[in-house]
Amino acid sequence: MRDITLNPEQRLYVIATEGGVTCFGFDNARDHARQIAQRLDRPDLMPTADDAASLTGYEKYLAAVRAWGESAQGHGTYFDPGTDPRLARVLETCRRDGRKVRLVLGDTGTGASWLDEFDVVGTVGRSTGLLKVPLLVEPGEAAGTAILCAHVLALMDWDTGLPLYRHPRWQPPELRIRASDDDVRPWSVVLHEQPVANFDDIGKAGAYLAFMRGASVEPRVFR
Structure with missing residues (x-):
């Protein structure tokens, strides 16, 4: 296995690469291994409580990924744990x-x-x-x-x-446009009275607001 160390404080596996390091969460490894073990009916791949913050947990994650890729289900699209x-x-x-x-x-x-x-x-x-x-x-x-x-x-x-x-909890954000104190970008889009973006043209601000509420507005209009 690759050179991997543990970061218990941030609950991360720190994985050495040629260009430095990359990180993968303890919980991510556990959830993927658990989902694959259930879908393949492979209890031997199921992570335990002791695996959660150990190298064994990452080993089980890698074993689960290999098992999935070698299975018939591995030919289809794989969705993250928690996907509706x-x-x-x-x-x-x-x-x-x-x-x-x-x-x-x-x-x-x-x-x-x-x-x-x-x-x-x-x-x-x-x-x-x-x-x-x-x-x-x-x-x-x-x-x-x-x-x-x-x-x-x-x-x-x-x-x-x-x-x-x-998603049942999603509501378009209550954004609004107001004048800003910025002479270069005098129009501000705010959420809960906090600015989220400033623009030099009110039309761009309106396009950004509409886009963030889900409308089909080309981003190049407001960038």
């Missing part, structure tokens, strides 16, 4: 249809959007490897970034603007 089954079905349909979509990502516990403007518009693809996860492929790109499926609040059809999926 309804969302998984919608993403698969969009992937097969090549449909352009708009993602809203955030905290599924509160329904609050992260107000992301990058990596949220494109088509749904799928990675290669042992875990074939869904990707968001932006227009004009050949590859994409992994979709954080357990944090999707809403998914809209880009062409129609209609919702294809909506």
Whole structure:
């Protein structure tokens, strides 16, 4: 196994790479191993309480990933633990249809959007490897970034603007536009009276507000 150390304070596996280190959470390793063990009916892969913050836990995660990749289920799309089954079905349909979509990502516990403007518009693809996860492929790109499926609040059809999926806790953020004290960018979009973005043109501010509420507005309009 690769050179791995433990960071108990932050609950992370610290994994050495050629360019430095990368980190993977104890809880992520446990949840993936648990999900795979259940779906493959492999109790030998199921992590125990003692595995949670140990190298054994990471070994079980790696074993579970290998087992998944070698199984018949490994040929399909793999969704993160905590993914709503309804969302998984919608993403698969969009992937097969090549449909352009708009993602809203955030905290599924509160329904609050992260107000992301990058990596949220494109088509749904799928990675290669042992875990074939869904990707968001932006227009004009050949590859994409992994979709954080357990944090999707809403998914809209880009062409129609209609919702294809909506988390029960999601509500479009209550954004509004007001004048700012910035002479260069005199228009501010605020949430709960706190500025989240400033613009040199009120039209750009309006486009940003609409986009963050889920509308099909090209980001280049307000960037």
